[in-house]
Amino acid sequence: MQKIYSNEHLHMAGHIKNLLEQSGISCSLRNQNLSGGIGGLPFLECWPEVWVEDDRDYARAMSVIEAASAPEHDEQTAWICQCGEENPGQFLSCWNCASDQPEVIPGNTYK
Ligand SMILES: [Zn+2]
Incomplete structure (x- = not known):
């Protein structure tokens, strides 16, 4: 126990x-x-x-x-890149143009 x-x-x-x-x-x-x-x-x-x-x-x-x-956003909400492509939340940069994910919340580390 x-x-x-x-x-x-x-x-x-x-x-x-x-x-x-x-x-x-x-x-x-x-x-x-x-x-x-x-x-x-x-x-x-x-x-x-x-x-x-x-x-x-x-x-x-x-x-x-x-x-x-x-936190509630456990499922890592998708984000829209400046190029217009949607990326899964766990992507730190765009799969299409390799731009960084915008507005990564401080302390919100992705495992
Ligand atoms: Zn992009």
Whole structure:
């Protein structure tokens, strides 16, 4: 068992748990009853946690979570080059004329 995720908000932890289960990864929620019960501020240790049951699933679970936590433009929206050709989002330069993709958002690194 390894803790893979914790979030102040139970619905987020539950969401992650659902995603993992949809990916066939056994996991469980912890601390789901400890936070927000009496109107007190939940301490970090009391945040809902998602635990992966099988350590061998950890890396895969992590990638599921990363994909889920990625910004909305996860799918890398296509962009239109100055030459008028449309390029898939993962193309950093135009397939047609090799111009650089315009307006690459700082910190938005393409893997
Ligand atoms: Zn072009």
